[in-house]
Amino acid sequence: MSILEPNLSIPFNITRLSHVVLTSRDLDKTRYFYETGLGFEVTQHDDSMLCLRAIEETGHHSLVFEKTEVVGPGVVRRIGYRMFSDDDLKRAHEFFNARGDKAEFVTRPYQGLTLQLTDGVGVPIEFCATMDQSENRMQRFHTHAGGKLAFLDHIQIACHDVAGAYQWYNDLGFRLTEYTAKDGTNEMWGVWLKRKNNTQDVVFGNGPGPRLHHFAYHTPEISSIIHAADVMASLGLADTMDRAPGRHGIGNAFFIYFCDPDGHRIEIFSSHYNVIDIDHAPKRWELSDTRRSQLWGFPAPKKWFMEASEFEGVPVQAPLMDAAPVTLEDFLASW
Template sequence: MPVPAPNLYPPFNIVRLSHVTYRVTDLAASRAFYVDTLGLQVTEENDSEIHLRAMEERGHHCIVLEQAGTADVGVLGFKLFDEPDLDKAEAFFRARGLPAEWVERPHMGRTLRTRDPWGIPLEFYVKMDRLPPIHQQYKLYRGVKPLRIDHFNMFSADVDASVAFYNDMGFRVTEYTEDAETGRVWAAWMHRKGGVHDVAFTNGLGPRLHHTAFWVPTPLNIIDLLDLMATTGYVANIERGPGRHGISNAFFLYVRDPDGHRIEIYCSDYQTVDPDLEAIRWDLKDPQRQTLWGAPAPRSWFEEGSLFEGAAPQDSALKAQPIIAP
């Protein structure tokens, strides 16, 4: 099934992905991982929540760590262009029979809370508290030196349907994996901000969050993080990489936080701002699809993910599998 034509005039204007709330079972352990090891900056914290931002970000937070009895994902957040877009977004979701309510969020203006058709919790806003720039305060850089949040990747039980719905919201496909036997899309990468993706969908038990990614300055920052994790008690948290993706061309590393939430460290993808940019097709069995150098991903990368609060995952009917490491 071919990917849909780009929707260049969506009903409301999403600028980019913005933030994620991770519900964690040990806030202190999560703080040690995200702050002391990865190098995210604390913007506010108390006994139950920690707000974090990366070095180039002016918004108050890109991650909220929330103490909880169960580790899962509370919400994925997106920034809209202007206030009228919030009302247009509300109309969009209500017209499809999906929930839409106005909620209060600390450090954010008017915020719309909803879910996509498969239960992924989403929120949209225009204004977030702005903080002073810190990107030139080099004394603050540590860990992997994360510059900004880059994308979300979600497991989907029906990638074609997920792509169609997010295409309706204006996300444009940059690359996709097709199962040659069925003609169905097995995975797809979609953007708003002009990189390879703000969201991606991978076939599997879904919905679940596969990973959140952070952009870093160079591949050498990833090597530094590996050395740091290997000598500070986190060697078992290194899941996959380093490597070079075929899809997106990105240099990558996948690590797991203390609750198992997957984080990708990411750099070196390419610009996609042209509205007539053609999507790149990959065959599911192409060994260079996962890693340009040919190394397959481990089984955990295809099977494990974070549950979304309040969403019940379903098995995918598409049973095709890529090459998996033994």
């Protein structure tokens, strides 16, 4: 699939990724992991729901956990994006339904008008323009703890049809910033798509899906990432580290990954770059180039590529593309 022309004439304005809603079997354990460990602020906690936000966020939540009694790994209930205004939401409602995407307005706690639908590859998504607001902790420096997380930045989704996801989101005005292609072809193995002015709001990578690979929070300083690892270790949570610190080639982000008590993967990262100008050309990476996942040349372990959280009630489909990334196990076997 060739690079698509960005769609600059959509009748509504999607501004950014907004929030992620997941399930948890034990909200107290989840709270300890995110609040005590990583430094999130709790904005709501009762028997059924835990809401969290990061230091710079003024909205009520960017991360929500809903209580479940289902045995096994946690699942994803929905992904939330922001639109600029309620008028954008109303125009989007007409747009989606006119082209056959069933979209309906729903009521969500702490959110204004909210539009719900399913994207082109089966991901349950919603859009809102407003949310309950309160003062953030940006200049309350004595409360900054753990990874000192600033804001929710992006998600990555394992997807059976990367080309289909790219087309669907391109139609909504998302722009391609970087991509991974099967060596020597135009077949896209992964696409990095954005609305705000950096490298991504949502990433789709080839694999059984749809499944949520991870959600990612930005922190301004690399030292905060190291401090997060130290804090988690001091709390006896070192074994929750899913991937050791490193630097991605794609996006240039310095990163670390953890898995929470229900198996959901969170990335803490810093140092990606702005993509603003319309003539900023997408950057291509070959699938076999291990620097794309880890600029220093050491690829991720196999489980990092293969494990992800399923979307509740959404069947997982086998990928259309038969192409596997180079894993750490492959890399070490070649030595």
